[in-house]
Amino acid sequence: MRLVSSVALSLPLQGGGLGRFVDPFVQFVIDVVNMEAVLLQLLVFGLLLGGVYALTALGLTMIFGVMDVINFAHGAFLVVGMYTVWLASTTVGLSPFLGIPLAAVVLFVLGVVVHVLTVEPIIEAPQQNQLIATLGVLFIVQSGIEILFSPDPQQVSLSLGSIELGGVFVPRGQLYALLIALGTMLAVRALLNRTDLGRRIRGTANNREGARYVGINVPRINYLTFGIGAALAGIAGGSIALFQRFDPFTGETYLINAFVIVILGGLGSFPGAFVGGLIIGLIQVFGGYYLPGTTAQVLIFLLFIGTLLVKPEGLFGGAGA
Amino acid sequence: MGKTTKSPFSSQRRRFIKAAGATALTLGLAGCASDDADSGGESTPSESGGGDTTGESTQTEGTTTGSSQSSVDEVVIGSNHPLSGSLAATGVGMSNAIKLAAMRKNEEGGIESLGGAQVKVIEGDNQGAQELGGQVSEELLSEGAHVLTGCYSSPVTTAATQVAERQGVPFVISIAAADNILEGRGFDYIYRPQPPARRLASDYADLVPTVIRDNGGTVETAGLFYINNSYGQAIRDSLREFLPQQNVEIVAETALEFGASNANTQVSRLRSADPDTVIATTYVNGGVLLAQAMQDQSYRPSYLSACASATFTDDRSVRDIGDFANGVMDNNYALNPTIDKTAEVRSQFTDNYDQEFSASVGMAYTAGEVIIQAIENAASVDPDDINGALKELRYEDHISAMGPISFNDTGENENALAPVNQVQDLSVKVVYPQEYAEAQPQL
Numbered sequence: 212m213r214l215v216s217s218v219a220l221s222l223p224l225q226g227g228g229l230g231r232f233v234d235p236f237v238q239f240v241i242d243v244v245n246m247e248a249v250l251l252q253l254l255v256f257g258l259l260l261g262g263v264y265a266l267t268a269l270g271l272t273m274i275f276g277v278m279d280v281i282n283f284a285h286g287a288f289l290v291v292g293m294y295t296v297w298l299a300s301t302t303v304g305l306s307p308f309l310g311i312p313l314a315a316v317v318l319f320v321l322g323v324v325v326h327v328l329t330v331e332p333i334i335e336a337p338q339q340n341q342l343i344a345t346l347g348v349l350f351i352v353q354s355g356i357e358i359l360f361s362p363d364p365q366q367v368s369l370s371l372g373s374i375e376l377g378g379v380f381v382p383r384g385q386l387y388a389l390l391i392a393l394g395t396m397l398a399v400r401a402l403l404n405r406t407d408l409g410r411r412i413r414g415t416a417n418n419r420e421g422a423r424y425v426g427i428n429v430p431r432i433n434y435l436t437f438g439i440g441a442a443l444a445g446i447a448g449g450s451i452a453l454f455q456r457f458d459p460f461t462g463e464t465y466l467i468n469a470f471v472i473v474i475l476g477g478l479g480s481f482p483g484a485f486v487g488g489l490i491i492g493l494i495q496v497f498g499g500y501y502l503p504g505t506t507a508q509v510l511i512f513l514l515f516i517g518t519l520l521v522k523p524e525g526l527f528g529g530a531g532a
Numbered sequence: 533m534g535k536t537t538k539s540p541f542s543s544q545r546r547r548f549i550k551a552a553g554a555t556a557l558t559l560g561l562a563g564c565a566s567d568d569a570d571s572g573g574e575s576t577p578s579e580s581g582g583g584d585t586t587g588e589s590t591q592t593e594g595t596t597t598g599s600s601q602s603s604v605d606e607v608v609i610g611s612n613h614p615l616s617g618s619l620a621a622t623g624v625g626m627s628n629a630i631k632l633a634a635m636r637k638n639e640e641g642g643i644e645s646l647g648g649a650q651v652k653v654i655e656g657d658n659q660g661a662q663e664l665g666g667q668v669s670e671e672l673l674s675e676g677a678h679v680l681t682g683c684y685s686s687p688v689t690t691a692a693t694q695v696a697e698r699q700g701v702p703f704v705i706s707i708a709a710a711d712n713i714l715e716g717r718g719f720d721y722i723y724r725p726q727p728p729a730r731r732l733a734s735d736y737a738d739l740v741p742t743v744i745r746d747n748g749g750t751v752e753t754a755g756l757f758y759i760n761n762s763y764g765q766a767i768r769d770s771l772r773e774f775l776p777q778q779n780v781e782i783v784a785e786t787a788l789e790f791g792a793s794n795a796n797t798q799v800s801r802l803r804s805a806d807p808d809t810v811i812a813t814t815y816v817n818g819g820v821l822l823a824q825a826m827q828d829q830s831y832r833p834s835y836l837s838a839c840a841s842a843t844f845t846d847d848r849s850v851r852d853i854g855d856f857a858n859g860v861m862d863n864n865y866a867l868n869p870t871i872d873k874t875a876e877v878r879s880q881f882t883d884n885y886d887q888e889f890s891a892s893v894g895m896a897y898t899a900g901e902v903i904i905q906a907i908e909n910a911a912s913v914d915p916d917d918i919n920g921a922l923k924e925l926r927y928e929d930h931i932s933a934m935g936p937i938s939f940n941d942t943g944e945n946e947n948a949l950a951p952v953n954q955v956q957d958l959s960v961k962v963v964y965p966q967e968y969a970e971a972q973p974q975l
Contacts, residue, residue, distance in 0.1 A: 249804060256800070354616070357616065361621065362617075362621040366852060372827070382828040455821075460617060460618040499787075500801055504760050504787045507789075
């Protein structure tokens with residue numbers, strides 16, 4: 212039963228003055244009071260989108276957490292993951308779901324190679340050098356994919372449809388991506404917390420000099436970490452390919468979002484990446500529904516700036532992964 | 533990663549974040565600028581059969597002779613298009629279309645009034661980045677271009693045309709819809725064969741409701757789904773003005789951010805408003821996302837339509853969307869299907885470049901022919917002579933579905949038209965107005 216009348220918000224952009232920004236929030240409150248069904252739909256969409264964003268941020272936050280390297284090639288790694296799944300699907304008929312672990316393997320190898328060739332030689336140099344080097348890798352990989360496969364968009368031939376639950380639609384492709392994000396996060400947590408390799412990675416993350424003193428092979432940890440981070444990008448890219456067309460430049464958009472998420476959630480924090488992804492996803496979805504135009508993006512960047520000012524270490528900065 | 537003690541690098545972290553943020557912002561802004569391709573243009577690539585889209589030279593190839601017509605054996609068109617980056621698929625196709633126009637003219641014996649001078653096309657890659665628009669124009673001119681064309685993206689075109697105007701060199705826009713490229717800038721050397729945003733929207737309001745009503749349908753309400761940049765906003769603003777004049781009330785507006793991964797939220801909003809028609813103004817990818825989200829939510833308005841959107845005039849995207857695309861009407865510039873020349877050029881293009889000949893590519897081809905005809909009429913490669921010929925031009929032998937191309941005082945094509953296309957059996961067909969129609973509307 213509708214408890215409160217709706218304000219006239221069908222055309223928020225046509226409103227003038229302060230009302231165009233205030234009215235959407237009033238409408239949101241009214242919808243909450245009325246328990247409008249659309250809220251549940253938006254919540255589902257927000258969680259699905261946030262899950263995908265979180266997945267794209269995991270590899271980035273891991274590499275920074277351990278190596279203090281901001282990996283701009285992450286966007287390119289995502290795209291390589293997408294193309295790996297697509298290529299395996301179209302050439303040898305491999306199921307896209309099986310293509311995702313293949314993408315992880317391909318990206319692990321690519322990550323190690325990129326690390327050995329570009330990051331390791333300058334690992335002790337000022338950090339902006341590594342940033343520029345990985346930015347160069349981003350451009351090289353993007354251009355390479357463009358040359359190999361043309362700039363045309365590609366898509367995996369997969370029609371997953373959606374599930375309807377009480378009037379709420381759940382697109383299967385994004386649902387699977389969310390589940391993959393959750394599974395991946397749990398798997399990496401297990402790797403870090405329950406294996407010897409994980410302990411060495413965490414030790415290196417905590418104190419690189421100290422790790423050397425206790426006999427940890429830090430260079431080896433570096434390339435393994437970079438490889439795992441790239442593999443996570445491969446999983447993310449492969450998952451995105453389940454539900455979205457992509458081209459050689461699709462990774463750039465996700466890269467920008469991933470940086471916002473990582474800094475919002477806390478550099479190096481897996482839970483931070485996940486929560487940050489969900490926050491960004493929910494703001495985008497609810498903001499996209501209620502706010503005029505794409506004002507939601509303004510909110511996201513205000514939140515980003517606010518985080519840097521008030522809690523620069525991020526929401527989960529300093530917390531355990 | 534659970535840092536319990538500070539990393540030795542942590543003192544640099546803030547500086548690091550600043551650097552990353554600045555670089556990310558730069559990438560983001562570049563993306564915003566580069567993604568602002570226009571009307572019927574698209575930000576995400578759309579066509580080609582996976583051919584050698586990057587195999588063509590992406591840089592200039594040399595210069596030509598001086599401007600004296602008696603000694604001219606080559607005239608040079610500078611093609612300023614995105615040959616790399618997210619606009620490259622269509623940009624490469626458009627540049628190839630300019631080259632095809634030149635090739636066809638050369639096969640006919642070259643510029644007759646210049647004693648058979650050959651037409652040469654030199655290419656510059658603006659990467660879809662606004663900051664490169666003017667720079668590429670400068671480079672093309674310094675390398676001998678007598679006339680310029682481009683740029684597919686409105687912001688890039690804004691910058692590129694500024695350079696051409698300043699240097700007094702004619703510039704024929706291949707694709708760029710924003711009204712303010714020509715509006716209020718007092719240009720004397722810039723020309724646009726395609727309809728600008730305002731005309732695209734007014735043609736939608738004039739034509740699409742008419743088609744629906746003439747075929748027994750009812751359209752009283754509309755929901756706008758648009759890409760939130762200058763192109764989408766320009767169309768939206770004009771639709772707000774023109775639709776009420778046709779007794780169509782806008783009951784919902786929802787914007788798509790460029791680079792969005794889905795359109796779920798926007799479709800939820802449209803579902804809530806439940807308009808008679810949803811009007812999409814997006815690049816190729818935006819329309820694909822719209823169709824996907826509508827299918828995911830089992831929603832389709834009575835009439836799914838588009839205004840100046842590339843998705844539903846792009847054969848490949850239509851195939852990617854599948855049956856859901858059937859029936860969608862999109863008013864946009866179009867190829868004229870009623871003349872043999874269109875099929876001939878299309879065939880020649882696909883044979884030479886292994887790409888599909890979309891409406892966007894066809895519009896660029898028309899721009900190429902306009903330039904060549906102006907040079908022919910001018911019998912000179914002097915920029916002012918070519919400019920004079922463009923002002924006097926009346927070009928009828930083109931393949932676009934519009935009347936003879938002739939420019940008014942502001943450089944706009946007086947006979948520009950955006951006909952109604954409809955997807956039928958996964959093929960894009962012109963259905964209105966009747967003089968260009970190859971099929972009847974199916975509602």
